[in-house]
Amino acid sequence: MSGVVRRISITVVGIASSTVLVFVLLRVLPGDIATSRLGVSATPIALEQLRTEYGFNRPLIVQYLDWILDALRGDLGRSLVSGDEVRGEIADRLRVTMPLVIFSSLIAVVTAVAIGRRAALRRNRAAGIVAVSLAQIGLAIPTFVIGIVLIVVFAVQLRVLPAGGFPTAGWGSPFVAGRSLVLPVVTLSLTQTAILVRFARSRSLDFVASDAFRTARAAGRTTDAALATASRLVLSPVLSVTALQLSTLLTGAVVVESVFALPGLGSMLVRDIANRDVTKVQSTLLVLVVGIFVIRLIVEFINDRLDPRRLT
Amino acid sequence: MPVKAPSYTSLNMKHTMIQSVKHSALARAVACVLGSMGLLAAGCAPAATASQVTLGFTFEPTNLDISGTAGQAIPQVLLDNVYEGLVRIVDNGSIEPALAKSFDVSADGLTYTFKLRDAEFHDGQPLTADDVVWSLTRLLDDKTTAVLPVQLAQFAKVLAITADANVVTIALGERDNDLLYNLTQRGGVIFKKDTTDFAGTANGTGPYVFAKWDKGSSITLERFEQYWGREGDTKTVIFRYFADAAALSNAMLAGDIDVMTTVQSPETLEVFQSRDDLTVLSGTTNCEVTLSMNNSRAPFNDIKVRTAVRQALDKKALIDVAWAGYGTEIGGFVPPTDPWFEDLTDIAPYDESAAREALVAAGVVAGTPITLDVPPINYATNSSEFIADALGKVGFDVTITPVTWEEWLDRIFTKVDYDLTIVCHIERNDMAIYANPDYYFRFDNAEYRDLIAAAGAAAEPQERTATLRAAARLLSEQSPSDWLWLMPSLQVTKRDVTGLAKNSVGDSYNVARIERVS
The missing domain is CATH 3.40.190.10 (Periplasmic binding protein-like II)
Incomplete structure (x- = not known):
């Protein structure tokens, strides 16, 4: 029980300190909304007046508390640039980013565990070595290169999938929407798989060398069946790493969304930062931070179930 | 205004076209549905x-x-x-009536009258002279933050906008040769009177x-x-x-x-x-890719050094390297589409040894360190290495510093803390920026300022053109910057x-x- 309390309090402290960090970092950035809206020829007087209208001349602590207290009530504020509610815009963008991140994570976990196990069993054979080398190469190639290569092959040459974009009707036209996410999901999951394969393989190797494995084999099980008994052990670190990788995945999503011109959360964030739409950026980051912390918490609890030894 | 009636043949063609489109759209849809089950399908791009x-x-x-x-x-x-002004500019650069049926300029250039046509806003309301007065009067309130400062400045010479039936009159305090052009741009847009939501919707004519x-x-x-x-x-x-x-x-x-x-x-x-x-x-565009030099800082406060910098750069080779040979060499700050353009590439032409000697004569020691601040845009990044290399050959030691646009605006544009930078100046008729000694070039030349002022007050177009042509030549001879190439508009x-x-x-x-x- 104390474990649960400890984990939850770590999460709360983590989120709280992240909000301070986000708030401060956004104010340290050079340039602000006034210069970005009025352009290069704006006079200092006009800039100052606009800043006052936006409330940026109030004490920082007041601005911070305003933001946090509103956020706690579920009000994420309005974009300084468009005037739209931030909550609605985030929800809108999540319709692209959520499936992107979820599907690529799922694909990555499943393939990584499968490949990792194979690679462990055949560690000294060609198949195993090829699998590990491919994983290394996968790690070395930047996401955007993978994306561009896939576009050139499947969209420009073969013309079987769109080069990018998302249908105007969104998920209202599920087939078109699904098709436009195929290449982005593959792109994002390739890098992710490459990272996870190494963990899956090393954990599988540990198990292959263990007494439990030898016993299972001695009891007459095939290698595969014997290894299957260790699924939980292999899955647990893979899940932990996946949760840890979530933030990397979101940065990857930023790149993928821009290469594939997808209206997702990542591309929105990049634009908002460029426009110095601080209210929106800080609230978007808040949502992401809370999301990441909560998912990690959930993974911790799942791992406790998968591997009860952790609790002792 | 007569509405062009479609001829029988074009109607007929449209009919067949719609039918064939319908068929192929259906075929595509079927292919898409079948295909997405296997995740791949040919010819599924939106029809x-x-x-x-x-x-x-x-x-x-x-x-x-x-x-x-x-x-x-x-x-x-x-x-x-979506939005229109009283007048508009067409592809060859000439200005024609839009929401104004016709317009007149008084002989002294101080009174513009526009006769409005019958037009309708997208929400169904008719265009009235009140709408025009209301829209343009927004630009006269120099305290407002609802209108961009650059537009307020563009309409600074306007005293009042008045209406009588369907005739709108703009009265100026002094002659302004740019007023008509400015009316074709965003400042001249006519909104429905009392519009409050500008950011969320667009109700135009x-x-x-x-x-x-x-x-x-x-x-x-x-x-x-x-x-x-x-x-x-x-x-x-x-x-x-x-x-x-x-x-x-x-x-x-x-x-x-x-x-x-x-x-x-x-x-x-x-x-x-x-x-x-x-x-x-x-x-063509109005975008001159400019190598800006800080005229207030040694060694670029010396015209001999600035000229040497220009002579050190082989523009033709640079255009090949940085813009695949698509730019136009201009030798000055005027695009060929302006009437006062003349080819100034013979001023400070490429001559590496002359540049080296001029720098020695100006007392620039070989290896003098200077910094080239490069904003994150490809015309700048593509040309920075070439420029650093060329200036290295004539006696400078160039450090390339990549900067973000925010830093560029803050440190270079506002605080004028830089040696060299590259940026494309895109505004039309922007020769006046060199007449402002506080602009980030810090170019301070009384003769040039007088010419620009004289051009603004010129009563006849020919006089204005001649004055601006003289100003452009003087500017190039003074070499406050180097102009690398005129950006092409490629589509x-x-x-x-x-x-x-x-x-x-x-x-x-x-x-x-x-x-x-x-």
Whole structure:
């Protein structure tokens, strides 16, 4: 029980300190909304007046508390640039980013565990070595290169999938929407798989060398069946790493969304930062931070179930 | 205003076209459904019909406030398409009446009268003289933050705007030769009186209605059927936005869009040129890629040093390296489309040894360290190494410093803390920026200032042209900056798309004449 309390309090402290960090970092950035809206020829007087209208001349602590207290009530504020509610815009963008991140994570976990196990069993054979080398190469190639290569092959040459974009009707036209996410999901999951394969393989190797494995084999099980008994052990670190990788995945999503011109959360964030739409950026980051912390918490609890030894 | 009636043949053609489109659309839909089960399918790209054209852009608007938010993205989609002014500028640079049926300028240049035509806003309300007075009077309140400071400055010479029946009069305190042009741009847009929501909606009088905005993705314009003039040629025009230039190119290559309105990396043009189904269009812009020197800081406070910098750079080779040979050498700060343009490339021509000697004579020690601040845009990054290398050969030790746009605005543009930087000056008729000694060039020349002032007050167009031509020559001789090349306006289109504006003469991207002919 104390474990649960400890984990939850770590999460709360983590989120709280992240909000301070986000708030401060956004104010340290050079340039602000006034210069970005009025352009290069704006006079200092006009800039100052606009800043006052936006409330940026109030004490920082007041601005911070305003933001946090509103956020706690579920009000994420309005974009300084468009005037739209931030909550609605985030929800809108999540319709692209959520499936992107979820599907690529799922694909990555499943393939990584499968490949990792194979690679462990055949560690000294060609198949195993090829699998590990491919994983290394996968790690070395930047996401955007993978994306561009896939576009050139499947969209420009073969013309079987769109080069990018998302249908105007969104998920209202599920087939078109699904098709436009195929290449982005593959792109994002390739890098992710490459990272996870190494963990899956090393954990599988540990198990292959263990007494439990030898016993299972001695009891007459095939290698595969014997290894299957260790699924939980292999899955647990893979899940932990996946949760840890979530933030990397979101940065990857930023790149993928821009290469594939997808209206997702990542591309929105990049634009908002460029426009110095601080209210929106800080609230978007808040949502992401809370999301990441909560998912990690959930993974911790799942791992406790998968591997009860952790609790002792 | 007569509305052009479609001839029998074109009606008939449309009919057959719609039928064939229907058939192929059905076939495509079936193919898509079957295909997405196997996740792959050929020919599933959204069916492009003749009544729809999709244009690819790089900068998406942040909101719709055409008068209060800077940047080109908003006027690109809204100006002349959704919103209109009293007058408008066409592709060859001439100004013609728009919401004004006709206009007159008094002999002293201080009174402009506009006779309004019968037009309707997209929400059904009629255009009135009150709307015009209200819209333009917004620009006279110099305390407001609802209108961009640059527009307030453009209308600074206007004293009052008044209306009598359907005639609007603009009275000026002094002659302003740029007023008509400024009225064609965002400042001249006519809104419905008492409009309050500028950022969220756009209620204009133009040939297209603002229909839909999928943020992060596209804006859809639909033809306005009650338009006062010739209706838009294509029913639905979609502006699609690609934050990434490579994504834009790929969409063009894959056939997802019909027009790529900007080629950000000209080295990719070869790919498009090799395709039979695509056409590359090259036009002019007002964008002079400028190597700015800090005239207030040694050694660039010395005209001999500035001239030597210009002589050290082989522009032709630079254009080949940085812009795939597509730029135009201009030798000054005037694009060839302005009447006062003259070829000034013979001033400070490329001569490496002359440059080296001039620097020695000016007392610049070999290896003098200078910094070249490079903003994150490809004309700058593509040319920075070339410039550093060329200046290295004549005696400088150049450090290239990449800067963000925010840092550029803050440190270089505002605080003038820099040696050299590269930026494209895109404003039309922008020679006056060199007449402002506080501008980040810190170029301070009384003779030039007088010429610019004289041109502004000139009563006759010929006099103005001659004065500006003299000013341009003086400017080039003083070498406050170097002008690397004139940016071309490059577009790629599908072969069957017609009616595109080739030159970039203002902020709008006029879509009314674009259509697919097959």
